[in-house]
Amino acid sequence: MSFTNDVAVLPEVSINELQLTAVSPKFRVINISINLIWTIIVLLGIFLVDTGLFFETNEWMANNRVWLYAIVAFLGLWAVTYHVFADPIIQYAVREQDLHFQAGLFFRKLVSQPILRVQHIELKRGPIERKAGLATLQVFSAGGGSHTFEIPGLDYETAISLRKFIINHKDLSIDE
Secondary structure (H helix, E strand, O other), rough: OOOOOOOHHHHOOOHOOOEEEEEOHHHHHHHHHHHHHHHHHHHHHHHHHHHOOOOOOHHHHHHHHHHHHHHHHHHHHHHHHHHHHHHHHOOOEEEEEEEEEOOOOOEEEEEEEHHHHHEEEEEEEHHHHHHOOOOEEEEEEEEOOOEEEEEEEEEEEEEHHHHHHHHHHHHHHHHH
């Protein structure tokens, strides 16, 4: 078969036909919980400064305390609302020859990576992820200094099996 650069003869493979898999629902709960906790901590900090228990509050704080409470509460509510709608959109697909990752609420992106171009894979787990039984799979492509993409919120067993699949697939295709 000879090489052709004719767009009219390209195979019709629709990216919309991908069978994407959502990340674990625990990931959404964790993100919402972390944002709520941080919002409450900051609001409590403002409250402690506002009450003057530890030191006397200045005039600026007395005049702007309502705005501080409102801004922090709005930003916290915005972050929680964002994760309620954005986290279910985080999805991935693994096919025989490639990986795909989709994310983004306002600006949707779909990243595709051929498995043969994967340089290495890292499994990342912070303390909260370990407690929830989740992991983040980072995929590094050849020629890049940082990861091409990462799939957060995977069940630990799923992340391990995806990693093994990619490593085994790369080994098989090198031998051919």
